Amino acid sequence: MPAAARRNLTIAAAAAATAVAAVYDLWLWLTNYAADNFHNDFTFYYAAARLGLQHGWARLYDLGLQQQQLDAIESHITVAQLARYVSPPPLAWLVIPLTPLPYQIAYWAWSAVLAGALVLAWRLTAPDQGRASLIFLVAAVGWLPVIYGLQLGQPALLVAAAVACCSWLLRHDRPLAAGAVLGFLVLKPQLALLVPPALLVMGRWRAFAGAAVAIGLLVVASLIALGPQGTETYLARLAFASGVPENRSQTLAAWIPNLELTRAVQAVIAAWTLALVYRLRRGDARMPLSVALVGGLAASLYAHYDDLTMLGLAALLYLGAPHPRWTWTYLLGVVIAAEGFPIWGAGPVLAGELGALALLSVAALKHDDGDAEQHHAEGQHHTDLERDRQHVAIDGES
Structure with a gap:
């Protein structure tokens, strides 16, 4: 079969499979x-x-x-350890324009905002393959972490869109705006916690400054709005949430029995991630940003299933940058691992994240070795040329 025919057949099969998954997931959401x-x-x-x-x-x-x-809107929900508002104040502020609306209308308006963020993230990061790139959008809707986040109304897609905008703005030489858009990270900081420090180690000083100012202003505004007592209460709520087993069950804490050892391992993973970002700092910004997302998820202290939306964004950023063709299979394996999370749990996903960091580390080391050999060869070539010039000069004098 000709290569073009095989490619068209593959695209058609992918389109059909993702369309079926998307329709099924949308049906689950509505039901x-x-x-x-x-x-x-x-x-x-x-x-x-x-x-x-x-x-x-x-x-x-x-x-x-x-x-x-909760009683006033007739939700029939009772506040419990997993049923309470513990998000930063800016998320509540963002919902203020929807409060005059009846709850059901507000929910679907918020869902429309999240869907728009999904489309924006896709437009800015999907590999440029014409109409075939639509497969990535349909696949996102058909991927359980994304549709689950949409059903819950989680702000993960807003954070994903912000990181996608950051990547696009960096590639279009608008560093301050690229950093400033990361102010959206305050909505759910653990989703992209390593992205601002990644900008710093990449040497993107202006982008890092923009992020620091935007995030800093929102943090200060939150502290002022809460006041000392409100801030103390908020910290107490966060401390309680970090101790809830369900909030740690999808992190390394579920696999390492000692919590102090877990925190040390997570710190090592974060440092490893930033070191890898430094190795990959030259060239396309999408590659180090994807690494920062993957490493941040692997090192996260607090994770839920819908947070894996950021893993999908990391995959799109990676595919948009130069990469070996065979890595498609690895990415597909991680996507399947995340899809099957309700069956086999977080273990395969965590293994996939750590495996991705390991493979990228090996690739980065090989790249550096290749650069060193090239620089050595260029230096030897220049030395040989200089020696030839000297011989020519001596011959001319004689």
Whole structure:
């Protein structure tokens, strides 16, 4: 079979498979929503925004007031260890424009915003293959981590779109804007925690400065809005959340029995990731940014299934940069591992993330060795030329 025919057949098969998966996932989303309109995380964002407007932002993390707001919208939800608002204040602020709307309309308006963020991230990162690039968008909808995040109303797609914009702006020589857009990371910081430090080790000083200013301003605004008492309450809520077993079950903490050892291993992974980013700092910015996302997820202290949306973004960034063709198979394996997470758990995904870092480390070392050999050869060539010039000069004098 000719190569062109094989390629067309592969594209057709991929389009059909992803379309079936996307339709099925959308059906799951709609049926779950129909069964219980309030069984999602947006309910807590909406309630938190109403709470802040009515009682002041200093009381945002008051569990009693959160319960009042949940009751006011008739959610039939009781505040519990996994059912409470513990996100940073800017996420509640972002939902303020939706609070005048009835809850159900607000939910679908928020879903439309998230869907727009998905399309934006796809447009900015999908490999340029014409209409075939639509397969990546359909595949995203058909991938469980993405559709699960959409169903919950999680802000992961907003963070993904921000990182995608950062990558695009870096490649179009707009570093300050590239950094500033990372202010969206405050919505859920653990999703891309290593991206700002990655900009620093890449030598993208202006981009890092833009990120530091944008994130810093939002942090300061949050501290002012919460006040000392509100900040203390927020830190207490975060400390409690970090101790909930479900929040650690999808991290390395589930596989290493000692928590202190786990934190040390996660710190080593973060340092390893930034060292690899430094190795890959020259050339296309998409490669080191994808590494920062993968390493950040592997080193995360707190993770949920929908957070793997960022792994999909990392894959698109990687595919957009120069890469060996065989790595397609590895990426596909990691995507399948994430799809089957409800069956076999987080282990295969974590192994895939660490394996990706290892493979990229080997590739980076080989690349450096190749550069060293090339520089040595160029130096030897220049030496030989200089020696030839000297011989010519001597012959001319004689």
